[in-house]
Amino acid sequence: MMKAGSKLEKTLRAGHFAVTVEVGPPRGPNPEDVLRKAQQLKGVADGYNVTDNQTAVVRMSSIAGARLLQEAGCEPIMQMTCRDRNRIALQSDLLGAWALGMRNCLCLSGDHQKAGASGKLKGHPGAKNVFDVDSIQLISILKEMRDAGVLESGDPISQPTPFFIGAVWTPLAPPEEFRILRLAKKIEAGADFIQTQAVFDMKRFATAVASAHDKGLTTKASILVGIIVPKSAKMLEYMNANVPGVEVPEGLIKRMAAAKDQRQEGYQITVELIQAARNIPGVKGVHLQAIESEEVLPEIIRSAGLLPRPQV
Amino acid sequence: MIIAEWKPLPELVEILKGHTNVLVAGCATCVAECAAGGEREVETLAPLLKMALKNEGCTINVLTRTVERQCEWEFVEELAEMTPKVDAIVSLACGIGIQAVAERFPDLAVYPGVNTTALAIRQEPGLWIARCAACGDCVLGETFGFCPVARCAKSLSNGPCGGTRKEGKCEIDENIDCVWFQIYERAKARGKVEQLLKVRKPRNWSNSGHGGPKRVVREDLRP
Amino acid sequence: MVDVKQTGNTPRIVVVYCRNAVSSAAELLEGPYTAKGYHAYFAALPCSSKIEPSYLLKIIADGADGLLVVACPEGHCRNLVGNVRAEKRINYARSLLNKAKMGAERLTLERGENLTEKDLLALAQSRLGPLKILGPNPMKGDGK
Numbered sequence: 052m053m054k055a056g057s058k059l060e061k062t063l064r065a066g067h068f069a070v071t072v073e074v075g076p077p078r079g080p081n082p083e084d085v086l087r088k089a090q091q092l093k094g095v096a097d098g099y100n101v102t103d104n105q106t107a108v109v110r111m112s113s114i115a116g117a118r119l120l121q122e123a124g125c126e127p128i129m130q131m132t133c134r135d136r137n138r139i140a141l142q143s144d145l146l147g148a149w150a151l152g153m154r155n156c157l158c159l160s161g162d163h164q165k166a167g168a169s170g171k172l173k174g175h176p177g178a179k180n181v182f183d184v185d186s187i188q189l190i191s192i193l194k195e196m197r198d199a200g201v202l203e204s205g206d207p208i209s210q211p212t213p214f215f216i217g218a219v220w221t222p223l224a225p226p227e228e229f230r231i232l233r234l235a236k237k238i239e240a241g242a243d244f245i246q247t248q249a250v251f252d253m254k255r256f257a258t259a260v261a262s263a264h265d266k267g268l269t270t271k272a273s274i275l276v277g278i279i280v281p282k283s284a285k286m287l288e289y290m291n292a293n294v295p296g297v298e299v300p301e302g303l304i305k306r307m308a309a310a311k312d313q314r315q316e317g318y319q320i321t322v323e324l325i326q327a328a329r330n331i332p333g334v335k336g337v338h339l340q341a342i343e344s345e346e347v348l349p350e351i352i353r354s355a356g357l358l359p360r361p362q363v
Numbered sequence: 364m365i366i367a368e369w370k371p372l373p374e375l376v377e378i379l380k381g382h383t384n385v386l387v388a389g390c391a392t393c394v395a396e397c398a399a400g401g402e403r404e405v406e407t408l409a410p411l412l413k414m415a416l417k418n419e420g421c422t423i424n425v426l427t428r429t430v431e432r433q434c435e436w437e438f439v440e441e442l443a444e445m446t447p448k449v450d451a452i453v454s455l456a457c458g459i460g461i462q463a464v465a466e467r468f469p470d471l472a473v474y475p476g477v478n479t480t481a482l483a484i485r486q487e488p489g490l491w492i493a494r495c496a497a498c499g500d501c502v503l504g505e506t507f508g509f510c511p512v513a514r515c516a517k518s519l520s521n522g523p524c525g526g527t528r529k530e531g532k533c534e535i536d537e538n539i540d541c542v543w544f545q546i547y548e549r550a551k552a553r554g555k556v557e558q559l560l561k562v563r564k565p566r567n568w569s570n571s572g573h574g575g576p577k578r579v580v581r582e583d584l585r586p
Numbered sequence: 587m588v589d590v591k592q593t594g595n596t597p598r599i600v601v602v603y604c605r606n607a608v609s610s611a612a613e614l615l616e617g618p619y620t621a622k623g624y625h626a627y628f629a630a631l632p633c634s635s636k637i638e639p640s641y642l643l644k645i646i647a648d649g650a651d652g653l654l655v656v657a658c659p660e661g662h663c664r665n666l667v668g669n670v671r672a673e674k675r676i677n678y679a680r681s682l683l684n685k686a687k688m689g690a691e692r693l694t695l696e697r698g699e700n701l702t703e704k705d706l707l708a709l710a711q712s713r714l715g716p717l718k719i720l721g722p723n724p725m726k727g728d729g730k
Binding site: 160162220221233235296 | 521526527530531534560562563568
Binding site for chain 2: 643648686724
């Protein structure tokens, strides 16, 4: 039974290997910045994630970014974190998002506001955070609004808001044994699709997926494996050391370091990761991220043999 | 205990520049426990303020007095014999004590000498860690004795988030344990991991600060 | 408490020493000792760990140009780690002196054993150079 009827949902239901890509909204109000990315990425994915003030850096809101993408022909997956808004604002924004045509929503806890102060940015580390509800409670909220037409309070809304509900899985963060149980919790709470934290070791990931499969989770929700396009060996080293849940095999870093053209090698590595992902039973798609270089994605997706996207 | 820490010295110097006679008032309870406002700290800050202000061209006279607790009126009253001699009080008590002093001596400038920061335990000598958030809806029985409100940077009810570092540390500070990692380990040790599989519903934050300034009345204890 | 007399601009150096660092034959010094253009004041402690930041800061706030703490060598404290605690407290007090723009160098720590009166006076004298660079204590003339 169709939950929301989004392109992503239909693609997965039809049994196609899905492709989603991440689009970071601009650090400014110019809609052209979103439209340009939409033009670059049109037709290469089944869903386009719009991040929600990722790393606590102020960007155009994900609702606005999502709406602009949609108008440009790219069906958005609106990301929603729990850091900045309480349940009143979250539910209100969900009503608004649905009214504006959004049908996919990815629920996350959100990076702590301390993350916003890094590199050249001062960020807002002194801001008050919210975290009224957590990501799993947010998933439940969306489920109740969709399936029962009620808010968290139990008060009814005038009509249900069918969303295709997404959640994140970070299989390799400690405590590893609990991560699969937490995935189960998210799916029980109502998650329909899962996008994982970036994976660079598909063998390791395959083991985690096998556990999920044993628990019956791979049929209850569609798992899309996250893949970040690596730009350099330095980037891989950085992620391996600093990004929780991201493990980069030593061999991959060496390979990058030895490459004549690290960018090009990065594209090749990405294609190989996608191909490896396709061979893992229970993995229903890939979620590609090219941070601040979305323009490289169409060629990568083409090289991986995933174009054109199936019509559903 | 309630913990506090000295305000930065430049800030205190700015505050006191216009004053001549200052009372540094300490409290022998919580702030003494966290080495911020007890007698020892009062007697350290007093000469320090004199010297810091002297270097800014100001000569101030500093009196000192530490009372048992600044959150009890009978002890705050002990400061009354010194207040005629000063034109300002710098209180090293927590915000509760500072306000009690300000309420008792409304004609005097009362300044905080500390920033009150948390409800903490002295884990080891010289190390204090926040343990309680005074949230008004205690779930310690469900989390194996670890507070997910005070000790999780995101106050998750269904943690951990994806940010747990290697060795089970928190995403935002490698010195802080990921409390959900600790909760899981404790659950595992007790053979009760299934208790963590239940989806915990959104919390009720209204029994504490979020519900408005807290006011508690006990009729049986009223005069 | 060491009573630092307010006598003009001659440098005043206070030496607070652990009794156990001094040779048993040495007479306990008190002072003031006036010698070679400075006044030295001495105070004996049963252990260097008896010092507290408040005690050290008061001595300087009262006008001492320099304050030297003499402790036993590491590993030789009769109270096991008293001389380690002393160092931590001295470092803390030094950081506070810096914050108050008094100069951390006014407060220093020396370690020694079997020290004689001559040794202690020599240690006091060795502070003259660094203290000259710092300049006289701005708190002079502000005594109690």
